Amino acid sequence: MAVKQPVFKPYNQAQILVLPPTLEELIPLWHPVRVVNEVINKLNIEPLLKAYHIRGSSSYHPQMLLKVVVYGYVTNLYSSRKLAAACKESIYFMWLSSMSYPDHNTINRFRGVRLKHALRSVFEEVVKLLSEEGLLSIEEINTDGTKIEANANKYTFVWKKSIQTNKEKMKKQLTEIWQYAQQVASEEDKMPEPPDFTEINSEKVKAAVDQLNEKLAAKDNADKKVKAKLKYITKHYPQNIEKYEHQEEILGQRNSFSKTDTDATFMRMKEDHMKNGQLKPAYNVQISTSNQFIVNYTIHSNTTDTNTLNAHLTQHEASFGKAPEKLTADAGYGSEENYTLLEQKQTIAFVKYGMFDKEQNENYNNKQPFAASKLFYNQEKDCYICPMGRQMNFIGTSRKRTSTGFEQTVKRYQAGNCANCPLNGACHKSSANRIIEVNVNLNRLKQKAHELLNSEEGLQRRKKRCFDVEPTFGNIKQNHGFKRFMLRGKEKVEIEWGLIAIAQNLRKKAG
Template identity: 45%
Template sequence: MLTFKDYTMDQLQLPLSFEDFIPENHLVRVVNTIVDSLDLSPLYDRYKQGGCPAYHPRMMLKVMIYSYSQKTYSSRMIAKALRENINFMWIAGGNKPDFRTINRFRLQMKDIIEDIFYEVVKLLIDKKYIKLQNYFLDGTKIEANANKYSFVWNKSVRNYDRKLDEKIKAHLREIDQIVAEENQIYLEEDLEEKGEHTRITAEQVAAVVESIDKKLEREPENKPLKKKAREFKKDILPRKKKYEKSLETFEGRNSYSKTDHDATFMRMKEDAMLNGQLKPGYNIQIGTEKRYIVGFTIHPNPTDTTTMIPHLQHLKEKLGRFPENIVADAGYGSEENYEYLEEKQLGNYVKYNKFHWEKRRKNRENPYLPEHLPYNKERDCFLCRNGKHLEHVGDRKYVTDAGYETRRDYYRCEDCGGCPYAGECKNSDKPKTIRISHRLNELKRKANENLCSEKGLELRSQRVVEVEQTFGRIKGCWSFRRFLLRGKEKVKIEWGLLSIAHNITKMALEG
């Protein structure tokens, strides 16, 4: 005779509380405890009195953080989990906001997500999880929610704008009377004589249209003038406004996406087609300690070099102090960054681009490299292997995008004729010339001493584990490789929730 366990669908069973089904040390309980301990007054200030009561913001924040820790990012999937998942039901207290309410709440966190994130970081510091001692800085590129074929290139827009200016000048020359009135602005030869920029603005084109309209009031039967007026109004002026708007959108970048103006086209590590195709994305910079995310910033530029200073300034603004030591790879090793670390008296464990290259034996023993040439400080010259002097022949100043001014000095050999080492020393028939930055070399020497010290070796070995594991969890384990929201401010919301979820998850694992 067959026997089975009792199966009665309409039978009431105990316990009746969701909490009884959740293990004592479950992540959802940790999220609940941590969020209850946070000061959420900035979040409460977003609400106004009167009207229909809103869902409790503390409950909504708990749901958002827990959902991101469970790889649930879509508002529709979160709403579904609130109806079907016991953990979600318990932390929401049985509330079931729909996907519109969830998405609206997420967007309302635009100005306060960083405040909430740094509240969690301060909690980590208070509970001795982190000491703000060794700060491991690195970045990753994450694809934006934008069409990958919606690119706009800075160089192309400037080229189209230049050709349009030439077309405008050609039209103005055909309209003799208009050219006569406006020649102080538009005639190419007058502008060149004054040494002024020849670019024509939309405001100036609008003034031309107004002048043509006035002429047409006096000469309504002038068909050539009417034709020019139509072309200016329907083609030239709209295009000029479009180009000006694009140039404003670039903000120093080389490109942007039409579907997300804050996203820049950059190379991604995730290259399924293996063709190096550029994709719209954001450069996410994070700093970690003991694999906790201590700070983050979102940048539109693909290079890491220019992100260090604004990132550290932002961290100081939020936490009130800098970490003791900064550890980063060669992507951050620049004169400007080294000067900043020295000025703020921070431990410099940042590699420079030739750090490992210099350690190779063939480069370490190469007597022809500028770094190995003896330098006479009093005479300001170098001495080559053949005993000839490389005299100072000039210098050149450079200014970075951030306004930092640096200098490069040039030295040229007094006589390379008949030198037995010329074939190994240089690649041309011209006298050997080298370019040197004495200040950068001094800063690199100090950085090299730190990196090769006992502490530097330890921090260098930790750096790979620290940041890469953090990115590995978010991009690999949690499968977050593309943002759902558009715009830098909304992207900051998503990354802020991910960072909070990561930190709380790690706290739960450590107990």
């Protein structure tokens, strides 16, 4: 009896086909690469063409390179070398590139140089196309931020506090040597009073060092240790103070930066595998979303979200011609400056303030029976009534200016006789008469926000924000593994995030 053999399908690598298959046939109709191709074909790439010179050898077509790079970000290929390899290995990239094989230098130059001034307009075109299809709203947005690690060495840092400490040491050393020079100076060659070292700069340090050298170099009775110290100061202080001035210019309003990417600020990251709150050089990425599509994005070096909203809204206006009609955000944006800004732009703000969530808890309200916000205000007499029924009279106004230059006005009210009050110690802890400070404008804005947030529409928008903007960040960082920028410098980081935003929108459309 014959033994049965397994049956295999024909396999012959040398088989010649009469009608070989095309790449078009090999790509499914529903595949995301077709969405990338279709959308980019509809875009106006005129701004991108301006990045190319008329003279010189022929270049790869920017539309093809844009498709390759965007589809790379859609499929989590961020490296220029991997993108170049994919153009030779993947049928999807071969189809997009029409069997062209740009090398990694071409791709990197296109991404870092050619897209510098054109990517924003490409992103805006994509958003407008999606808006026309009814997939997103440009007028009603949710805003939030996240920190993404920079491509920078976390051990090459510069801290403002360290610079200030070193400058204080400089002041102290210069003052001590100057005072010593005054002691050993003769009557004919008397040293003047020490210069004002409250604010030191390179010119002031150099002038002081030159004068000290002139007075002490010829003094045989001068202490050798002091001379050695002056020699060290002469050699190092002038160049050190110039270095500190340059670093302070880079810092601006920031507290730190990395030497390998001076635009990156050290921030506390949520994705900390060491679980010890380690600081890393990073950028604060702000986005506005609608139905999990990214409508607007900006990159900031600020560590907090509060001071980013102005620039973010300015970009929205530049992109779409007007401010959004409605904006929803968490308590990180709930400042007087931001509320005022949104009011001026006539944007309805569903934005929480710092204590909003706690105020919704009745137990918290019961724990604060003597809070200034609980006191009755008599508008006719412009006074507050303390818990014992006594008047707290207006005593003056103070003005404060924030780090961004926004001016806040605070009114102050003081009680008349707290010493003999039976609630003294419970009502307040001060040994003098109680003083409260009231920001009238902020209270008005918070009351307005409270009413909006607790309205039926406000409740719906608060719920929607949680599964709109936050999952967008989660999808990019967790599902697609983008947790660290590959390019350095704020300009290139903006390009990279712009590609991430376009990829997110096209993934969602294909989705």
